[in-house]
């Protein structure tokens with residue numbers, strides 16, 4: 001049925017059909033594959049930072065916030081800050097989703113980070129502080145950040161502190177900032193568990 005002359009084109013055709021199927025299978029079913037919105041490997045974070053076209057602002061500290069709402073995402077906060085507060089864009093640099101209006105643990109990068117503009121999130125410290133907001137109301141009884149949110153926050157802060165030379169002591173909750181009068185990021189935000197996680201991840205990210 002097959003002459004020898006037909007075998008090679010037939011094999012090539014088979015390969016052309018099979019190869020995309022194999023690639024698709026690996027992409028979809030690869031056992032260690034984690035959905036990209038649930039993890040921030042060092043390469044992903046570098047990619048986030050590559051999107052910044054201008055010189056990095058000399059940041060000195062990082063302030064953690066909660067949104068004080070059950071749900072939300074960067075677009076919702078951005079609209080709220082523009083329409084209600086009449087700011088030019090969302091006051092935070094990063095927003096970490098809780099699976100309601102964005103992925104659980106998804107890191108959204110705000111325009112103020114992309115343009116390296118000072119934020120509007122912590123009175124008196126905005127010119128020095130990067131603002132990261134976790135979606136959720138952690139002052140509300142029984143509401144805590146998801147584990148995936150905490151991992152994303154730890155990975156993002158580990159990366160930023162190493163990249164910018166910010167000491168761990170300069171990563172604080174909003175209420176712990178000098179002069180702050182707020183409960184943010186809420187009594188259920190596990191600051192005592194967060195700092196050891198951040199320190200462990202910094203060891204992982206540190207170039208060897």
Ligand SMILES: [Zn+2]
Nearest residue numbers: 065066174184
């Ligand atoms: Zn706050």
